[in-house]
Amino acid sequence: MSVRILALVGSLRAGSHNRQLAEAAAKHAPEGVEVVLHEGLGQVPFYNEDIDVEGTVPEAATALRNAAAQADALLLFSPEYNGTIPAVLKNAIDWLSRPYGAGALTGKPVAVVGTAFGQYGGVWAQDETRKAVGIAGAHVVEDAKLSIPGSVTRFAETHPADDAEVVEGLTKVIEQLSQAQPVAA
Template sequence: MARKIGFIVGSLRKDSYNKKIAKKFATLLPDGFEAVFLEIGELPLYNEDLDVEGKIPDAWTKFREAAKTMDGVFFFTPEYNRSLPAAIKNALDVGSRPYGESVWAKKPGLVVSASVGPIAGFGANHHLRQSLVFLDVLVLQQPEAYIGSVQNTLNEQGEFLEDTVEFFQKIVDEYIIFFNKLTD
């Protein structure tokens, strides 16, 4: 049975670089691991008043149930105003509630940030990591997964350059080692 890794992409844009990166990472997982893309764009904003019997949005329930079945999670985030996108933060909040029933605890995680700018989503990456610490997601520390000037990592056909794919593979390989240490 394949180990399922939830892929959460913070950019909702159809042609987002982060979505392209996530799709490439999915192809780099070894046998025995499966990428499962968890959709976050349709989640209503978290509101505790709705988190009671009879009012819980169906989208929250579906997301929580899907996320519970994941063995690990990859987050792909752009940087918006030196922080993470609201869509990711909302997904974290929805998945962490109700209190004591978080879907995130103890899952091995990976944070990848990409930006057209040279600092590669550094602020978003670290703000996301800050929330993941509280949510008890065990995040791979090295290699750090910052992809700056992401537009320059693609060729004319829109495919990632060989050295970029090698970097992505190194990240995936290290994550798998990390994952296996935590789950064996």
Template sequence: MSQPSPSDTPRLVVCAIAGSLRRGSYNRALLRAAQEVAPDSLDIRIFDRLGDVPLYNADVEAEGDPEGVRALKDAIREADALLIATPEYNHSVPGVLKNAIDWASRPPRGSVLAGKPAAILGASPGMTGTARAQSALRQAFVFTQTPAMLQPEFLLGRANEKFDEAGRLTDEGTRTFLKQFLLALEAWTLRLRD
């Protein structure tokens, strides 16, 4: 019996979300770089509609998920894994990202986040590269039962020195590490699936 060729092997779909609404966000740029360096076995799809997700309100939820929330949940549901690039605001996760996680965590039983393999990364002009925000997001993922990859960590500090004016990641060492990080996410996803 012959082995399937690499082209026959289905690609893993990764839903990538940047926790920033800013067009020039380093974290959005980091996800675009991830698309560029990803192995052929990963299909990284950036969900770029956080601005369409309203503030969480149980009264609104009781009437049915708004369209932006449905789109978010569908993107996560259809993916094999989740990749979140978070900025750090006031030592924590930006409100827009936390709001999206709050919506995606509903309903508490059967949420699209439950059991979804995830990886967290972040870019910042500061030296710590979003370490505190990533830690806060991991705490939220404990409650949502979202298994976040522990290692390697991806904490891109001094991001302003590693992207060009067009938002392209130009630092070759960072590009190489990003590819290794994505390979680790692939292995994490396959491990949890098996």
């Protein structure tokens, strides 16, 4: 049986190291696991309950919800912006948490990884992301973690897909996530 993991990247920048990390995850996913990067988080409007009404939900939000619903698990890639979670990733979590108690995240296994320029690799943002996605109803796979410090220098000349240590860490996280079971709401 194949496992489908949806990757959401919390950085919209074209040269994002977290985007590159997600590309590495897709490239090096173990056999039987498919990691699919979701495009279009930048087009999802800020969550507003007034527009989250059947028949009027923005197309980008519907596409995000459908992609998450079709996935067996989610892998979130979070950089650290001012010591916390990027708005685009928090917004995606907000959309996926609705409708309350029955959102696309409900009970679904989720892991959070990332890279940042600082010496801790964005752990504050990743911890905040785990907190938010857990409150939103997901099953956070707490042991599946990877924080890579010094992204600007570490990946200045090397793509994460070509960094053996990064690939090993990503592979371990993907294996843990692919083996996690959904949790009943």
